[in-house]
Amino acid sequence: MSVLVDSSTRLAVAGITGREGSFHTLNNRRYGTNVVGGVTPGKGGQDVEGIPVFDSWAEAVAQTQPNTAMIFVPPRFAADSILEAADAGIELIVAITEGIPAHDELRVYNTLQRHREDGHRARLVGPNCPGILSPGKANVGIIPASFFKEGNVGVVSRSGTLTYQIGNEIAQAGFGNSTIVGIGGDPVPGSSFVDILQLFEQDDETELIVLSGEIGGSAEEEAADYIEQFVTKPVVAYIAGFTAPPGKQMGHAGAIVSGSSGTAAAKAEALEAKGVRVGRTPTEVAAIAVEMLGVAPQSRVL
Amino acid sequence: MDLLEYQGKQLFRAHGLAVSEGRAADTVEDAVAAADAIGYPVVVKAQVLIGGRGKAGGVKLASSAEEARQHASKILGMDIRGHTVHTLWIEHASEIASEYYAAVLLDRSAKQPLVMFSTEGGVEIEQIAKQTPERLIRHHVDYLEGLSRAESLQIATEGGAEEDVREGVADALLALYEVWRQEDATLAEINPLIVTPDRQVKALDAKVSLDGNALYRHPDHASLSDSRNEDPIERKAKEQGVQYVKLDGDIGILGNGAGLVMSTLDVVAQAGGKPANFLDAGGGSDAEKIKQAVEIILANDAVKAVLFNIFGGITRCDEVARGLIGAFEEMGPAISVPFVVRLDGTNDEDGRRLIEQAALPNVHPAKTMNEAAEKVVALAAAQSGRQV
Numbered sequence: 001m002s003v004l005v006d007s008s009t010r011l012a013v014a015g016i017t018g019r020e021g022s023f024h025t026l027n028n029r030r031y032g033t034n035v036v037g038g039v040t041p042g043k044g045g046q047d048v049e050g051i052p053v054f055d056s057w058a059e060a061v062a063q064t065q066p067n068t069a070m071i072f073v074p075p076r077f078a079a080d081s082i083l084e085a086a087d088a089g090i091e092l093i094v095a096i097t098e099g100i101p102a103h104d105e106l107r108v109y110n111t112l113q114r115h116r117e118d119g120h121r122a123r124l125v126g127p128n129c130p131g132i133l134s135p136g137k138a139n140v141g142i143i144p145a146s147f148f149k150e151g152n153v154g155v156v157s158r159s160g161t162l163t164y165q166i167g168n169e170i171a172q173a174g175f176g177n178s179t180i181v182g183i184g185g186d187p188v189p190g191s192s193f194v195d196i197l198q199l200f201e202q203d204d205e206t207e208l209i210v211l212s213g214e215i216g217g218s219a220e221e222e223a224a225d226y227i228e229q230f231v232t233k234p235v236v237a238y239i240a241g242f243t244a245p246p247g248k249q250m251g252h253a254g255a256i257v258s259g260s261s262g263t264a265a266a267k268a269e270a271l272e273a274k275g276v277r278v279g280r281t282p283t284e285v286a287a288i289a290v291e292m293l294g295v296a297p298q299s300r301v302l
Numbered sequence: 303m304d305l306l307e308y309q310g311k312q313l314f315r316a317h318g319l320a321v322s323e324g325r326a327a328d329t330v331e332d333a334v335a336a337a338d339a340i341g342y343p344v345v346v347k348a349q350v351l352i353g354g355r356g357k358a359g360g361v362k363l364a365s366s367a368e369e370a371r372q373h374a375s376k377i378l379g380m381d382i383r384g385h386t387v388h389t390l391w392i393e394h395a396s397e398i399a400s401e402y403y404a405a406v407l408l409d410r411s412a413k414q415p416l417v418m419f420s421t422e423g424g425v426e427i428e429q430i431a432k433q434t435p436e437r438l439i440r441h442h443v444d445y446l447e448g449l450s451r452a453e454s455l456q457i458a459t460e461g462g463a464e465e466d467v468r469e470g471v472a473d474a475l476l477a478l479y480e481v482w483r484q485e486d487a488t489l490a491e492i493n494p495l496i497v498t499p500d501r502q503v504k505a506l507d508a509k510v511s512l513d514g515n516a517l518y519r520h521p522d523h524a525s526l527s528d529s530r531n532e533d534p535i536e537r538k539a540k541e542q543g544v545q546y547v548k549l550d551g552d553i554g555i556l557g558n559g560a561g562l563v564m565s566t567l568d569v570v571a572q573a574g575g576k577p578a579n580f581l582d583a584g585g586g587s588d589a590e591k592i593k594q595a596v597e598i599i600l601a602n603d604a605v606k607a608v609l610f611n612i613f614g615g616i617t618r619c620d621e622v623a624r625g626l627i628g629a630f631e632e633m634g635p636a637i638s639v640p641f642v643v644r645l646d647g648t649n650d651e652d653g654r655r656l657i658e659q660a661a662l663p664n665v666h667p668a669k670t671m672n673e674a675a676e677k678v679v680a681l682a683a684a685q686s687g688r689q690v
Contacts, residue, residue: 075515075518076518076519099515100515101486101513101515101516101519102408102486102488102513102515102516103445103483103486103513103516104516106408106413106414106415106445107445107446109413110413110414110444110445110446111446114446130615142615142616143615144614144615144616144647144648147647157561158561159559159560159561159562159564160559160561160615161557161558161559161561161562161613161615162559162561162562162564162565163561164613164615164647165562165565165613165646165671168613168646168647185560185561187408187410187488188408188410188413212561214560214561214564215564216410217410217411218410218411219410219411222411238565240561240562240564240565240568241564241567241568242567242568242571243549243564243567243568243570243571243577244564244567244580245547245549248547248580249547250547250560250563250564250580251545251559251560251561251563251564251580251582252560252561253515254410255560255564259428260428264568280568280572281565281568281569281572281671281672282565282569282671283670283671283672
C-alpha cells in the first residue's frame, strides 16, 4: 500500500506541451507512472511522445479516464485549470505551479470544499509543491525518484529539497518510503498536514511518519493537536526557519513570521508538547527516525 | 508587498473609504508647500514600513508654516527602528471623538477572509487582543459569497460601535473588504478608524499588504513599490529574479529550495555562526544564475565566508559547479573569502570532480550539511581574526 498515487494511478497533465510540463511528464512516465493524456487549450489533437493532448479537461476525461491530474500551467491559468479538472470528475489534483495569487487559492480551496459538501471527492495537493512519489509505484511531480526506494516511512513536507535531504539520509540508513507527499509552501494549500497524516495513519505500509514543516501559518500546530488525538503511529518532525527574521518572506510565499506568530520555536514547542519528537537538523531527524524504526531492513536480511 | 500609509490611503480613497486630505512630500520645501495648500493645522507623518512612528517622534502636529518646516526637516532622514524616512505624508489634522480598529486579512488557518473590528483602537492589535479580547470581533467571511451589508452591520453592532455611526462603520468595513478583495491584498488594516466630533467615520492610518503574485492583475501596483526603502542588494536580487533576504551575520549562504536554505541558516546558527543572507538559487539553476547569485552574496561587505549547500533534484550539481567556477573566472581576485561547497544529489560526483579539477583558491569541499556548517563557521571566525 501507499497513499494517493500507486500503480492504479492514471495521470493526465495540464500544461503537458510546455517545456517543464513535458520534461517532467515524460520523467514520470519513465518511472512507470501510467500517463494517459494531457490538456493544453488550442493544442487538442497533438501528442507528446505518444501521449494524446486535449483542449479541455472534460475531453481528456471522456477519452482517457484519468483519475489524477497534474497542473503545470502558468500561475494566471492554474486556478481555472484546477477547478476544470475537478468539475470533470478527477479525484486527485496535484498542482506544481508556483506563484498563484493567494486570492485564487482561496477561491479554489473554498470551491473544492463546496464540491465536497455536494458529494464530490476532488482532493488538491499543492500548489507550489514538488508532487507525490510512491517509490516503486508511481511518481507524479518533480521529486527526483532515484534517491528513494520502497519502504515504510511516510513523509509529508512543505518543502521539496528539504524532503530530499531528509529522505536521502533515511535511505542511506537502509529505510525506504511508502509515499512522499509535498503539500507545498503557499499560504492556502489544498491539503494540509492533517489531511495527509490521516491518510498515513490508515495506510498499512506506513509504520513511521516524518513531518517537515517551516515558519508561517499554524499548520504545524494544527498537526500537533491532530497527532495527539488521532495518530497512533510514531511521528518525527522537523521545522525549518529558526533564524528567520519576522516580516521577511523566506522564498516560499507562505514562509513568513508575522509579528510573533508562525515562528519555528512555537511550532517545535507545540509538537513536542504533544509528544512528537522534533529533530534540530535534518540529520538528527533521520537519526531519530532510524532509531525509532529499529534495525534496518537490510541488516535484518543479513 | 507592504505599502506605506499614504499609498494605502490612496487605495482606500479609490474604494470609497474616507481619509483626510493630504499630500506626500520628499523634501522640506514640498512639505511646507503641501501644508500651505491643505491649510493648518496639519499632521506631518513619517512614511516608513514599521510601527511605533509616533513614539519615535515621527508624527507631529504643525499649526503654522514655520512649525511644518521644523517638523519636516527633523523627520526627513530620521531613523525609525532601522528604517530611514524618505517621504512625509502631510494631512489635515483631524479631531477625534473615538478611535476604533478595523482589519480584513487572509486567515490561513480557516482559509477564509477574516474581518476584525474593535472599539478599542489606537493601540496595537496584539494589545487589543490581549487586554480586551471580548471587545474584538472576529468574523469569517465566505470568500465565494463576499461580505454582505447585513454582515457588516452586524459586526459594527456586536463590536459596540456607537449607535449613530453604526451605518458609517458598516460602510467603512464594506469598503475595506473591497480594498482587500479587489486589490488582491493579504492585509488591509485601519488603526485607528476614527469618529470625528461631527460623526464622520474616517481612516486615520493605513496598513496594506499586497500579494506580489497578483501583480499581473494590477499593473498599477508596480509603482507602489518604493525601492528607496528596500535594501540595495535585495533590490538587485529581485531584478535578477533571485530569492534573496539580507540578514545581519557574516556567512553568505546559497542553497536550492526555500526549505533547504532555511534549514541551512539554522544549521549554521547551531554551529555558532551568523548567516549573512538567505539565497534560494531555485530549482534547475544553470551556471549563469549561480554566477549571479555569487555576485549578489559578495555584494554584502560583511560576508567573511560563503557556504554552498546543494541537494540536487532538478538542479544538477555539475551546473552549480560550473557556475561557481565561472564566478571565480570572472571575479577572480575580487573573491577574497573562503567558500565551503557541499554538493549532493543529481550529478554530485561530476560536480565535485569539476571543482577539484578547477583547483579554485580557498574552496573547501564538505560531505554533509553539518560538516559544511562547522567548516564555514570556523573559516569565518579565522577570517574575522585575521582582519582584527
